[in-house]
Amino acid sequence: MPVGGKQMRYVNTIVKNLLCIFAAPLLMMPVISSADNNEIITGAGAHSSWVILDKLKPILEKESGYDITLFGKQSMLGVGCNAGIKSTAQSSPQQENFGMLCCSLHDAEVNDKDLEIFPLALEPLMILRHETNPVTNLSVTQIKAIFSGKITNWKEVGGLDKSIVVVTRLHCKKRPGHWKRILPTVDEFTRKRINVQSADEMVKRVGDFESSIGHAGTAWLRGDNSRTKIIRVNGYLPTGENIKNGHYPFFRQLSVITKNDASPQLKDLMHRVQKEIINHSELFSEHQLLPSTSLSTH
């Protein structure tokens, strides 16, 4: 049905008004951006890497002139390594992104997605227990036996007569390292376990069951109310130092990634991150990280 003259004028008026309403903020954006003359770079991904980037952000912004926006604090389901990789893949010259990963990548995935990896640090994997569990130290063999289901009761490792509740977070299954340093494949883990989707859930589950055991990166802040404690492995605590000297076997690699064809400025920024870590010893003391510069030994 044709629109009459009056109706057409009415529609035009509405369209004009709508354009004014929505176009005004768009037109103003360059003005706002040009006001501080900074470009925005977005980083997304795993919490553990976010911890490093968040700490370095003021220095990086100051030196590079970028506005850096980070998404990854306490990353849970949907905002982790995969989100970081996806965000990096969507990077464009107009809006450059980088990813923050908590695990290593296979070469095939790197090549397929045309990525460049910038390793940052190694993060120890804590073996967690309930605070009431008297077992404070386990050997690597015992840990592997527990996670594989060969040991099912704490009394077998000197603890109370309680069935062991194995809590796992078997994410990034196609990537090397990480939990695979405990047992290399999913199938090797006991079927009588519960598998959680985030570090937050891991800490809660282990805190709920007195006879539980689990694992999480040291960069995860368990909080003061957490009812979990760390089990020493072979008598060693999960620290960067113990990783470095080979006493602690469970860890994962933290890194940032960009697209291979990312701008030199972004890549420079990533290099800058790698270098700047060294200058922040609090990252190592607080989160027990081992800088990438020490990776040559691993």
Place this chain on the structure above:
Amino acid sequence: MIKLATFRSRLIFYILLVSIFLSLSLGLSFWHTRNILLGEADQQLQRTSRLLDSYLVAERLELKRYAGIVRDNLRIQEYMYVVTEIGAENAPLDKLYQQQFGWLPIDNYSLIDTKRRSISGNPASSIISMTTLSIEPHSVRIQYIHTPQGFELVANAPVHYLDKLIGHIIVSRSYDTDKLREIENISKGRIFITNKNIVALSTIPSMITHPLTDDMSSLSFMNDTFMLNRLAVDDALSKDIDFYFGVSEHRLLDNIEQFSKLILFIVSFGLIGVLSLGILFLRDFDKPIKKLLSMTSKVAKGQLPVVSKITPRNEIDSLINHFSDMIHSLREKQVLISKAQKELETLTITDSLTELYNRRHLVEVFPKLQAQAQRDRSPLAAIIIDIDHFKIINDENGHLAGDQCLVEFSALLRSHSRTNDYLFRLGGEEFLILTLGETTKGVHAVAEKIRKATEQTPIHYRSSHIDMTISCGVCVEYPAGDKEQSLNRLLLHSDNALYLAKQTGRNKVVVHLHEDLNEPKIKQH
């Protein structure tokens, strides 16, 4: 045919009609409403039953939904798995359930393993043992069960973890008397839960174990009967358990009775209203009209009642006042008429010159005097007086002088006679005095006193003195027989005595003496 001759009777008749009409109308209304109430009660039973069906179905769906919500919670599944398959303590499961589902409006819950062992929750073991567990994944089974503790609506759902059945979630709602009372509050009736057609739960404790009638349509208990309607509970939910909704016939009858009381009250109130109106109407109309009737009746009988004037408040008051004015006017006229009549009567019985009674009055009054004399057994005396030589007085002094003599003599008679004496002018210069109860001697003394007074009292006419004497004939008799004859005889005897007085020299009194009285026939003085 009733004759309604008076305004009052008509008014009463109309009030009676209105009262009957009112009573009949309300009686019919009551009868009609009673039938409606009975019909409505049956419909209410059906409607409420449907409502309760919906309520029970909604409750079942709600419980089913709660069981599904718990079953689908991943952490519950996970924790149940940890407890059932790994053998961890169940305290975290309890805590998790309370955190996540403690708000659910249910009475009992239980998480059980595949061997019906409770791993969390609070239900009685009988609930767990009597519940028919559902094993189909994603299914929820709902049923009513009758445990030793009471009735339960139970929903259970299988819980799977990693595609393995690890247990069941059971949630239930208890049906106790409080719960039934809660349902009854929305239904205004009674809910009975039966097991094999025997009441197993009721808000009337004494009805428990009471059987239904064979046709399951009613439940008689003590003096009451409940009309029952079975609520829709699928046999699949419970084989022997049924829900019935019942309405007490007593309650229905109470409603009708209350309604009848209301009608009775309205009728009474209406009748009182009508009667009050009637009384007011009678007071305002009948009473004044009755008063008017009474007054007019008296007036019709020749009476003129005293009617006080009142402050006019309405037309009838004004009418009474006008009537009062009319009676007052009539009374004034009547006074005038009486006065005129009296004057006329006086004129007819008195002599216009001397103002003494005339001969006509003598004829009228004599029978009364005779009757009185006869009653008193006393004599009746007559004194006939004739002025001596009156013709000469007229001739010498003129008729006016003669008239003056008659007038002054009449005055002298009045002054010397007693109050019970009757004085007559018989004609010309002849006068008569009739008196009762006097002896001949006494009468003679009176006549003599008059004679002497006349003799000693000259008549003054203009500048001359006229000496005048009289002759008197006296007769004293006991009257008997015919009145006219008696009068004639008395006058005759007196006249004879007068004649004798005239014959014997005038200016004297002569008494006629009767032979039977042993008195001289004629006594001269």
